[in-house]
Amino acid sequence: MEKKQLSELFKKYHEGTCTEEEKALLEAWYLQHNEQGNEILSYQKVQAVKNRVFRELPGNHNSFLRIGIRLAAAAAIIGVIFTVGIHYYAQRTKITTNPLVNDRPPGGNKAILKLANGKQIDLTDASKGTLLSQNGTQVVKSSPGQVDYQVASAAVPDQSLNTITTPKGGQWKIKLPDGTNVWLNAATSLTFPASFDLLKDRRVTLDGEAYFEVAKDKAHPFIVNSRGQQVEVLGTHFNINSYADEPATRTTLAEGSVRISAAGSNKFNLLRPGQQATLTGDHIAISEADLKENLAWVNGQFWFNDESIQSIMRKLSRWYDIDVQYQGELSKDGLNGRISRYKNISQVLKALEATQTIHLKMEGRRVTVMR
Secondary structure, eight states: OOHHHHHHHHHHHHHTOOOHHHHHHHHHHHHHHHOOSOOOOOHHHHHHHHHHHHHTSTTOTTOOOOOOSSSOTTTTHHHHHHHHOHHHHHHHOOOOSSOBOOOOOOOEEOOEEEOTTSOEEETTTOOSEEEEEETTEEEEEEETTEEEEEEOOSSSOOOOEEEEEEOTTEEEEEEOTTSOEEEEOSSEEEEEESOOTTOSSEEEEEESEEEEEOOOOTTSOEEEEETTEEEEESSOEEEEEOOTTSSSEEEEEEESOEEEEETTOOOOEEEOTTEEEEEETTEEEEEEOOHHHHTGGGGTEEEEEEEOHHHHHHHHHHHHTOEEEEESOOOOOOEEEEEETTSOHHHHHHHHHTTSSOEEEEETTEEEEEO
C-alpha cells in the first residue's frame, strides 16, 4: 500500500465510504496517536487489534512489527507504517525524542578496484568505457555501479589477483571473467583472478556480504572462501553474509545447490533452495530461510525479522557509515518490518523510535541508542 493509497483511505473515511476493514485500519491509526501509553494491555487485546488490521491488508500479512505486549492497543499499526513507507509517517507524526542534530543520506554506488601491482582505480568517479586491459582481459565500466571483466583473448590468460572493495555506505556489481554476476553490499571486498582460463576451478575470496549468480561450468567448480567456510557450486544463485562483526556466517541458497564446509574440514553439507547454512565456530546448522528477507538488500530494502536492535544497528552502521554506541540495558524484543535502503537515516531512526522500545540521539556520525 503506497502513500497515495493511504491518502485515499483518509478521504474515503471522511466521505463515509470506507469498508469495515478500512475503518479498522484508520481507527487503529487514530488510537495509536491518542493513546497515553500508560495502560498495560493483555496479549489477547494486542493480538485482536493486530489481526483485525492486518487480516484484510493486501500484501502485508507478514509485516507486523512485533514490539512486545506493553504497548498501546494499536501498536500493530506501526508495522503498516514501517512497510507502507517511512516518508509518509515521518511527515505526519511528531515523535518526542532526543533531536537528530544531523541527517545522513543513504549509501550509493562506491567502490575501488585494486590490481596485483598495487594500482588502485576509483570506480565511483571513473567514466564509462574501458578502464584498462590486462593481457587478454579488459575491465569495462558498463554503467554507474557496475564493472565487467571481458575476456578478449585467451592467448595469455592473466591469473593475477584483483580485489574490488566497497566502503561503508557503498555497493557495487561486478561481472567476473567467467560471466558470474556478483552484487557487493557495503563494507565488502572480493578477491578474484583477472582470468579463470587454465585454472582447474574458479576460486574467489569474500569478506563481507555478496549475492552471487554463478555462470554454469560443470568442468570448473566455482568456490567462495569466506570467514571460516568454503562454498562450492557449479552454477547457482546464493547469498553469503560473512561480516567479521556478525556472530555467524550465513549462506542462503536461492537456486540450484551448493556444497558447504567449515574451513579445514572434509565434511560437506548440501544446501537446497530456500535453505540457509549458519556457521558458528566450526559447526554448520542448516535451516529453512526466508529468501525475501535475506535477499532484501539486493532489492534495495532493509527487511527485519524478529531482529534485535543491535543487529539492526549493525546494518545501518554499514550502509549509512555511522558509529553506534549504547547506553543502559536495552529491550530484548525483536522487531519486524521493511524499510527502503534509500531513505535518509533520520527517517529510519524515527520509525525505530516509534516502536517505543528505544530512544535515539544522533550527533554527527555518532548514534546513541538508549532505553
